[in-house]
Amino acid sequence: MKTISNKSKIVFLSTFPPTQCGIATYTQDTIKGITDVYGKSIQCEICELVDKPKEEPTQAFTLNTKNREEYAKVAEEINNDEAVKLVHIQHEFGLFSGNYGDHLLDFLNVIKAPVTYTFHSVIPNPNDELRTFVKLLLSYSNSVFVMTNKSKDILINDYDINEEIITCVPHGTHIVVYEAPQQAKEKLEIQDRLVLSTFGLLGEGKNIETGLQALPKIVEKAPNALYLIIGKTHPNLIKDGTDPYRDKLEAMVKELNLENNVRFINQYLDTEELLEYLKATDIYMFTSKDPNQAVSGTFSYAMSCACPIVASKIPHTKEVLTADSGILCDIGDSDQFAAAAIKLIEDENLRNEMGISSFTKMRASSWENVGITQMNTYKKLFNNPEDIKFSYPDIQLKHIKKLTTELGIVQFSKISIPDLESGYTLDDNARALVAFCMHYKLTQDKEDLAYILIYLDFIQRCQQPKGDFINYVDKENREHVEQNAEVNLEDSNARALWALGTVVSISDILPETITKKATQCLLNSLKWAETIQSPRSIGFATKGLYLYHTKIPNLYVAAIINKLNAKLLANYEDTATEDWQWFENYLTYGNGILPESMLYAYLITNKPVYKKVALDSLDFLISKTFVKGNFKAISNQSWYHKGSEPQEFGEQPIDVTYTIMTLNAFYNEFKTPHYKKKMKAAFNWFLGKNHLGQIMYNPVSGGGYDGLEKHNVNLNQGAESTVCFLTARLLMEKLAMSQSRVIPLMKSRTGVAINS
Secondary structure, eight states: OOOOOOEEEEEEEOOOTSSOOOHHHHHHHHHHHHHHTTTEEEEEEEEEEEEEEESSSSSSEEEETHHHHHHHHHHHHTTOOEEEEEEEEEEOOGSSSSSGTHHHHHHTOOSSSEEEEEESSOSSSSOOHHHHHHHHHHHHTTTTTEHHHHHHHHHHHHHHHOOGEEEEEEOOBEEEOOHHHHHHHHHHHHHTTTEEEESSSSGGOOOHHHHHHHHHHHHHOOOOOOEESSBBBOGGOOOOOOHHHHHHHHHHHHHHHHHTTTTEEOOOOOOOHHHHHHHHHHHEEOOOEEEEEOOHHHHHHHHHTOEEEEOOOOOOHHHHHOOTTEEEOOTTTTHHHHHHHHHHTOHHHHHHHHHHHHHHGGGBBBBOOOHHHHHHHHHHHOOOOGGGGOOOOOOOOOOHHHOOOOOOOEEEEETTTEEEEEEEEEEEEEHHHHHHHHHHHHHTTHHHHHHHHHHHHHHHHBOOSSSOOOOETTTTTOOOHHHHHHHHOOHHHHHHHHHHHHHHHHTSSOOOHHHHHHHHHHHHTHHTTTTTOSHHHHHHHHHHHHHHHSSSSSSSHHHHHHHHHHHHHHHHHHHTTBBOOOOSEEEEETTTHHHHHHHHHHHHHOOHHHHHHHHHHHHHHHHEEEETEEEEOOOOOTEEESEEEEEOOOBBBHHHHHHHHHHHHHHHOOOOHHHEEEEEEEHHHHHOSTOOOSSSSSSSOOOOOOOOOOSSSSSSOHHHHHHHHHHHHHHHHHHHHHHHHSHHHHHHHHHHOOOO
16 A cells, blocks of 8 residues: 655756766765755655666656756656755756757756756856856846855856855755764774775876875875775776776885785775775875866765864865865875875874864764755745654764763763763763663663662662762772862752652562662652752752652651742742743753752642742743744853843753753643644754754764754763763653554664654
8 A cells, every 4th residue: 555645856967876976975875964954744766867868767856967858858757756855966067968958948947846956067157158047047047056255255256146146055064973083993993004095996086196105105104004905996087997097006105115005995885884984094085086076975984983084275175174084285286295294294283183073063964954945945945844843863872871880870971982980970971860860761671670770779889877978989999078168069969869760760660679679769858858958959959859749648758848849939939920920030051950840849739839939930931931922042152131131142952852851741631732833843943943053963873962052063972971872862752652652662762753
């Protein structure tokens, strides 16, 4: 039985794998980026460009570019599919037949759906004929993508194209989990070599000769240097089984006595293999000799894998490569390439710094982020842009498990490498315990139990004789009394209560030894809990005590909840005014826990005043954190003080997650659709609905990025941000399950699109 999809379709006119060319791979990766982010509502199809008839078409549409009659015919075929909302043409002049590929006009004269282009070539200083033709192409569209600001400037200044129709989107890159080259080399068994590399379909334009000519001087300085030349020869250059360009390079290797220092990897590697080679690279050699080359995917990929770069001066490298991420050389100047490589060989710290700088700079251009940028332009061309919805990523535990040792979860991470020197905190282990309890409740994955026990043991180990807790333990498992005394411990102590209550709340599915340990730990803390004063600490403690009480009713626990929230209510009554319905004179972090605390107090005591304050304060918080329907966290630059204008930027994942948690609690109790809608809007912040239009997580590992700044994402993936992203993702999974009434254990691991 054929299923009917209600997805909107985008048709890409492009070459496509298995055709081996840069545009084919570019389109494949573009589609993956769009599908990963928007696959719930968008279906991408291919109109494959071929240069001879294809006996068995493998794509939705096929256009033989050598047959002029097919241009209009294929356009009609696309017109017959009402689901097609947009046609995106990957444009390179040589892809289409005719003068400057003008047979494409036959297609454009017939197609009815809106059209946009990606210009892979933007030729400077055009003659009148070329300028007129490009303007004619754009008259059918009023939308074009280019990959560099230089290309944009050329279109504006040399072609007189209106800036408003041009979208500059960088060449996409693959997100990888950062690792030092030495680690990656071991997988490839080249750990004893200093690795230089280059990759791509080989041809004269790659100018590999320059790299080979520079290599003898490099080998003098580093005899263990290994130059990896990765990639097959471009298929258009192989005639009658002969490969003259590769023969020429191999002859050069022999002539220069470099057989021990050069390795040809004559394969068209799949993406994962290629990225492993790039991660193992100490210095990437980009030797292109085309001074007008607008963009290079190989150069972008190398930067995204944290390669320090030595590169020819072409428009793309001059625009992107700054002094902190690589060295530019004149085209074809082997002496400059040798000197630059030697400079990097002699300074390992400089190589590492440049690699991290490259990696950080290119994360904004991940295929997921490129997909978001493109979709924001597509929406202007779609008839019903509101139909475009985010898909949710896989639930990934790789990074949180990587951060966890036998002692607990490590506090910080340098990009994706756990920073053991940062030690362990009660805060982080409590949050991690909550997240793993949620995951276990959702999946019943037995592997979770080991992690639940690690985090629970950490909390128990931090508990003091009077029932309170220390907050910090170093990597040697030593308590630092000074640090524990200096830091305000109430919040972290209260989070421990929240985590312990969470464990008890799922006691019916946990081993008895775990629930007994959590129960005893929580009961030991009750005397201390009565003394809590700070508002957020009251909120976290109330949440834990409420979860405990719902499983094991206890009048003493209920009395503590009432006592604590009477204090919180007094704060509210002292501070709240008609236009500031809040518990303090400022909004800081984790604000959602305060109305949530009032909600739990109401559910325990049934006092109407708690319910009223809960609802009023949540409405107030929503009014300050949702702008035009989109979530915007309170800035940590100066917080938001009563009577002042809120600051922008400095947004942290913890605030997003606590907002989702609070909305979830209120939705569960009152079933108000408004709360569910706001939950989805808040989670979309992680998915790219933020001021930078970038995802806030690593889809490969599940690591959560530490913060959203004015101009960049903080790519460190510490415990707090990673646990917060996982927690938010689990809440959205639970919400989807309640809507669909199915158990998506396997689906959540395969990244099924869920209503957002």
